[in-house]
Amino acid sequence: MVSESVRISFSKTGRLKYISHLDLCRTMQTAMIRAKIPLRYTEGFNPHPKMIFTQPLPLFAESECELLDIRLTEDMPHEEICARLRKEFADGLYINKVYEPLSKFGEISYALYKITGFESARERELEELLSGEIAVKKKTKDGKEKVIDIRPLVRSLERREDALEALLGAAPDSYLNPDTLCRSMCERGLGKGAYGILRIGWYRGDMSPFE
Amino acid sequence: MLTDNILRNVMKPGRYTGGEFGQTVKDKTKINARFAFCFPDTYEIGMSNLGMRLLYHALNQMPDTWCERVFAPWPDMEEQMRSNSLPLYALESGDPVKDFDFMGITLQYELCYTNVLNMLELAGIPLLAKDRGEDFPIVVGGGPCTYNAEPLCDFFDVFSIGEGEEALCEMVRLYIEMKSSGSYTKAGYLRELSHIEGFYVPSLYRVEYNPDGTVESYAPLYPDVPGKIRKRIIKDLDAAPFPDTFVMPYIETVHDRITEEVYRGCIRGCRFCQAGMIYRPVREKSPDRVNEQVRCLYEHTGYDEVSLLSLSISDYSRLSHLTEKLLEWTDREKVSLSLPSLRADTFSKELMDRISSVRQSGLTFAPEAGTQRLRDAINKNISEEEILRACSLAFAGGKSNVKLYFMLGLPTETKEDLDGIRDTAMRVAEEFYRTPGRKGRAPQVTISCACFIPKPFTAFQWDAQDSLESLSEKQRYLAEIISDKRLKFNYHDAYASRVEAALARGDRRLGRVLLECRRLGMRFDAWDEFFRYEDWIKAFSAAGMDMGFYANRAFSTEETLPWDIIDIGVTKRFLLSEYNRSRESKPTPNCRESCSGCGANRLGGVTAWCPKASE
Structure with a gap:
């Protein structure tokens, strides 16, 4: 049996930012069936299509670089997969391209985000933020609250034109939810709470772009 | 305007954003009528409703009409809407419902009436029909509750009685015609509409009451207004308009799958069941048509789960032919089939094998009553042997969970019938150990008891509902005698059932109660977490009405019933004879065995099991 892996890069923007990752998975699955993509299913009692996503986006965040790996049971040209899938989405989901994956998601170390809503934050305040611990409260699995320092997960945070660019940990064991950073910045008075997050790229540990 | 800030402050914002x-979506400049289809419950429930899917499609098939969806906002969203002055809007365009030509509200259950009034208020539309001028939308109601919508008469301009696929289109077409010819006035339009079969314009009737509070008469105000409104049916389901795709919800809904209707109506005549009467006569789709529609929906939706919908799926005359056809391709495509609404007497090994190929952990049967005598009285023509045989098949097929539905407070019920509920469940549990080839450890038999609610257009429409004290006592008694570990006992809230009974058999004077409910800020009464019985008591007493008069009074078979103005095809004479037979515990054969002359054949219809019906 052929088992070609295919990587799909897509954007999730606009009203799709109100849709959770779990809901996105279901939306993807029905779209794949409609588009008649020859998806490989898992074996077992309750077969479901094999779909592997990169780190989920938090609710209210957008992205122009989401990645999804699927496996096929028979060949289908990448352009055709792309063209077929594009027809199956409403505004907010867009297939950027479909290609053969050359590396695994495990190589990803960082995600790059464009963050708006902190225009009034001064350079000095940002420097101050990065100069020490960034303590945030986190709920553990057993419901207790614990304080952790997210500073090590912030590789960089810089002003670029009218927005901030943040490079944050995105490996499974060092993932930082961008929303956690934004909320912490708001608590420090750097913003007023109405912020926007857009994921714009993935990077390896050596800062080479991952796609 | 709907803003990011509002959506950040509510749960499940995907309920409110549309764009699925x-x-x-149509070009507003090319539209002559805009229809806001309102479902007075959450997005997740409304989006699961097949009727809404059918009517959305039927209306949007008209090129100059645009139908959009509206759902009841959850209280967190309601709060945001009120504090941000955001009026109720339709999901497709985001436009306020107030600007539409029609506000169509589907009435699925009585306890959502408080949501209906809340949605009118949120839309900025005056609650009372008489206070709405020419500029407000026509407020039209449809759905099962319109068979007695009297408590809602003050708030609606018109009700569409019966199946709406054709009727709603005729209603909109008349509107467009009158608007374009310049002859439109709201009053003139409603009067004209009353001449079309299936439309009930409540303001065109005067109701008189007797000194004892019962209805004396309904009289049309004008000679051209019909004295009775006959429900509409679709005669040939194979030819009915059918949506080839659904709006695909992003967020998970209650029935997030393909639901395919197999037939309408029911050959059974359970005497407590309203659906069994109001949807007569039985009309089936052909297996080929069902198969073709399911296939089409699979390709256009991408859902990998199909549920076959009907009042009793095993009564479909060509079920094995249909499942054969479906399984030819569903297995290969990894599409799972589910068959809800199984009857124990027609449940076969063959059927079991077919549905065990899909994911389903347990089975549910509805004996409804604990003894044969009471089952005969309610005309649930099913024997204990049949129940045990069906459960045995389920056990042999690898299931170990069975759920049994019963009703408490049925007319003629005695203590013996309550004991019978436990005994039936015990025998089901014992059957498990006698089943060869059974798997698993111990069986789990869940007894689920609802409270009987007398409903209009049933043989039991005249019967009193059991008092709260009596129902609670029966629930306590059952909880006490059901002590075996393999049995689990659940029961429904008797308080909500009482309110439901009062509204179901209510007359126009209950409109005052609903207004009081709105003043008290009531909504989402179909949800346990929001239903507050004390509030209903307050609303009834503020309106000077007595809930017991409607819920707990035995109506006389002589009196004029508030719903006598509606003609469902089935005659009052038939219902009365069924009522009388029930007192003698005499069952009535189903439509397949022989015709009992219910009267529904007068409506016509292409049908397999009503031999007297003709086109």
């Missing part, structure tokens, strides 16, 4: 794949 499959929604209909």
Whole structure:
């Protein structure tokens, strides 16, 4: 049996930012069936299509670089997969391209985000933020609250034109939810709470772009 | 305007944003009528409703009409809407409902009436029909509750009685015609509409009451207004308009799958069941048509789960032919089939094998009553042997969970019938150990008891509902005698059932109660977490009405019933004879065995099991 892996890069923007990752998975699955993509299913009692996503986006965040790996049971040209899938989405989901994956998601170390809503934050305040611990409260699995320092997960945070660019940990064991950073910045008075997050790229540990 | 800030402050913002794949968007400048289809419950429930899917499609098939969806906002969203002055809007365009030509509200259950009034208020539309001028939308009601919508008469301009696929289109077409010819006035339009079969314009009737509070008479105000409104049916389901795709919800809904209707109506005549009467006569789709529609929906939606919908799926005359056809391709495509609404007497090994190929952990049967005598009285023509045989098949097929539905407070019920509930469940549990080839450890038999609610257009429409004290006592008694570990006992809230009974058999004077409910800020009464019985008591007493008069009074078979103005095809004479037979515990054969002359054949219809019906 052929088992070609295919990587799909897509954007999730606009009203799709109100849709959770779990809901996105279901939306993807029905779209794949409609588009008649020859998806490989898992074996077992309750077969479901094999779909592997990169780190989920938090609710209210957008992205122009989401990645999804699927496996096929028979060949289908990448352009055709792309063209077929594009027809199956409403505004907010867009297939950027479909290609053969050359590396695994495990190589990803960082995600790059464009963050708006902190225009009034001064350079000095940002420097101050990065100069020490960034303590945030986190709920553990057993419901207790614990304080952790997210500073090590912030590789960089810089002003670029009218927005901030943040490079944050995105490996499974060092993932930082961008929303956690934004909320912490708001608590420090750097913003007023109405912020926007857009994921714009993935990077390896050596800062080479991952796609 | 709907802003990011509002959506950040509510749970499940995806309920309010629209824009799903499959929604209909039209160019407003080319539209002559805009229809806001309102479902007075959450997005997740409304989006699961097949009727809404059918009517959304039927209306949008008209090129100059645009139908959009509206759901009841959850209280967190309601709060945001009120504090941000955001009026109720339709999901497709985001436009306020107030600006539409029609506000169509589907009435699925009585306890959502408080949501209906809340939605009118949130839309900025005066609650009372008489206070609404020419500029407000026509407020039209449809759905099962319109068979007695008297408590809602003050708030609606018109009700569409019966199946709406054709009727709603005729209603909109008349509107467009009158508007374009310049002859439109709201009053003139409603009067004209009353001449079309299936439309009930409540303001065109005067109701008189007797000194004892019962209805004396309904009289049309004008000679051209019909004295009775006959429900509409679709005669040939194979030819009925059918949506080839659904709006695909992003967020998970209650029935997030393909639901395919197999037939309408029911050959059974359970005497407590309203659906069994109001949807007569039985009309089936052909297996080929069902198969073709399911296939089409699979390709256009991408859902990998199909549920076959009907009042009793095993009564479909060509079920094995149908499942054969479906399984030819569903297995290969990894599409799972589910068959809800199984009857124990027609449940076969063959059927079991077919549905065990899909994911389903347990089975549910509805004996409804604990003894044969009471089952005969309610005309649930099913024997204990049949129940045990069906459960045995389920056990042999690898299931170990069975759920049994019963009703408490049925007319003629005695203590023996309550004991019978436990005994039936015990024998089901014992059957498990006698089943060869059974798997698993111990069986789990869940007894689920609802409270009997007398409903209009049933043989039991005249019967009193059991008092709260009596129902609670019966629930306590059952909880006490059901002590075996293999049995689990659940029961429904008797308080909500009482309110439901009062509204179901209510007359126009209950409109005052609903207004009081709105003043008290009531909504989402179909939800346990919001239903507050004390509030209903307050609303009834503020309106000077007595809940017991409607819920707990035995109506006389002589009195004029508030719903006598509606003609469902089935005659009052038939219902009365069924009532009388029930007192003698005499069953009545189903439509397949022989015709009992219910009267529904007068409506016509292409049908397999009503031999007297003709086109």
